[in-house]
Amino acid sequence: MPGIKDVAARAGVSVATVSRALNRHPSVSEEARARVLAAVEELGYRPNAVARSLRTDQTRTLGLVISDVMNPYFTELARAVEEEARALGYSVIIGNADERPELQDHHIRNLVDRRIDGLLVSPTDGGTPLLLDTARAGTPVVFVDRWIPGADDVDVPVVRSDGRGAVRDLVAHLHRLGHRRLAIIAGPAATTTGSERVEAFREALAAHGLELPDAYIGQGDFQAGSGRRATERFLDLPEPPEAVFAADNLMALGALDAVRARGLRVPDDIALAAFDDIPWFVHTGPPVTAIAQPTGELGRAAVRALVDRIEGRTARSVTLPARLVVRRSCGEDGETHPQKRSDP
């Protein structure tokens, strides 16, 4: 693979001139530039990003550590992140933590070893000092979707969406349909999205004079299996809930499994709703009512915030509202057939 020296020799100039020509440095003659460009073309020269990074101390690469690639919510997020990053001239390396703190640490370590310019993290459960230490050590970090409470002393913007309003809408929707015994399958208490959603749900219930008994709080881990188990426990209760709200899409899927396995039907026997809307919810039987985050916008905003920090500007936290998307899984006041207008 030809190097800058080969180009220089071929163009009859020095390596310095080649470098300048390629980096559109102003002081290089039109003639030299042309010769360099020609040589580059002839040799098929491509600058070595590794060497360049070593010299300039920047890799133009962002790290993205997410908790579960297989979760459609995160794939959509990752896609948006990559697009915006590319538009801004950055590449993205994705690390999949699989909801395991030690894997998250592995990826963070790997990414800082590679000297990425900044880090985008949706932290998993569990105490990992490494992440905060990294931020403290000077690597620009932005949290997206979830965040870690102890981040006050170090400047880490949080880009997330607020589901409070949408949860209120959901509870009102359920209430209107006559449901009174409402349960939730929560995420890990250690994640912010885990605890927040329970709180929002509890508050919304209170506004209707309803309680959230402990028996109606299932402990999940954002994976389908836990959703199924929690739902089975609900169904075993002497007085099972009339509606179940899953704190993410995978657990909702598990819940759907569980009620089906008992020969029960959604929404006739029990209503179901989920946090995180995903394309598949349109096609499930029945289509499930969900709270939709502006996922793409979240990803883009996060990248912009991170790049702002990287390039020396100040970055602010961003909170975008989520909204309720009513389908059929809670009962018949939503759309009964897919509507033409809801086509993409």
Added chain:
Amino acid sequence: MPGIKDVAARAGVSVATVSRALNRHPSVSEEARARVLAAVEELGYRPNAVARSLRTDQTRTLGLVISDVMNPYFTELARAVEEEARALGYSVIIGNADERPELQDHHIRNLVDRRIDGLLVSPTDGGTPLLLDTARAGTPVVFVDRWIPGADDVDVPVVRSDGRGAVRDLVAHLHRLGHRRLAIIAGPAATTTGSERVEAFREALAAHGLELPDAYIGQGDFQAGSGRRATERFLDLPEPPEAVFAADNLMALGALDAVRARGLRVPDDIALAAFDDIPWFVHTGPPVTAIAQPTGELGRAAVRALVDRIEGRTARSVTLPARLVVRRSCGEDGETHPQKRSDP
């Protein structure tokens, strides 16, 4: 961020010794090694992967270019690839080509600029000389899932799955259920998976004495929208097909949309089957019969082949069989309820 020099100073040895201690070079005294390790610990030193790569001319990084991250099939593949790579001591950078040749080229260029050690590609439609040129230029390349025909002169192993047998099973299944007019929604003819699946389908039909008229071949692009459009065209036919086979999961989804939008029902009014099984197909209404590729195994085998090539061993192409998973979308001879045993 401390460098190897700082560690050397702190440990009272030379940088060479530090490097040797860290790379478990045999000839370094127990005492020196201990001092180095202590210094590393105290300073929180992490070796700079960029500098190391420049010197050693290897990045221990693999590039993975796939055609669509949002497609669950590819996310699963990506996940398996990352896992196997990690086990072998490599990192993975994913590039999402979004079924667009120019984006694919962008990523390939970006990856070779970063001097990745090897490239895993599931090529998109369309002639892109860059990919083959890269392979010819010496970068180890392995094709996964799809491949490019002109790759004979250059050593590029192909890791894929053969759906021929499963397609025969599917057609037999459909035939047994009484379906005679069978249609297919094909992928882009330029992709191997696009054309191969049509051929397999046609052959399987022939075995039952059935034809595949042109009107029953829909042209899709592996995206949901094209599946919907193709299905609408089928339904507008004077004699619409009794069963539709979509060549990937996204187009199957589009097909499902289309028949629902007409107020028709699967499988009563029309049967549906898909290539690529994904977790969601269990939960759709109705659960859809699909041909399952051993996706994880494919990803792992591809990584092993690529690493073999990188590390100087010879790599062989791999073909794994796919299998038919019968559910309810073709009619009632499959499982009518989710079975306990099919639980993960």
Added chain:
DNA sequence: ATCCCTCTTGTAATCGTTTCCACAAGGAGG
């Protein structure tokens, strides 16, 4: 005492860029 290993260490070259500095050439202004 000399020679020759082996074991451990340090010095310095190297990877492919970018960029600081010096310098030559040419034009403008005195």
Added chain:
DNA sequence: CCTCCTTGTGGAAACGATTACAAGAGGGAT
């Protein structure tokens, strides 16, 4: 004609690691 800019260029020093080579120390055999 000298000085002072401006413009374009090349030489060489970084960046932070790995590694070839040289060399000192110690030990055993002669």
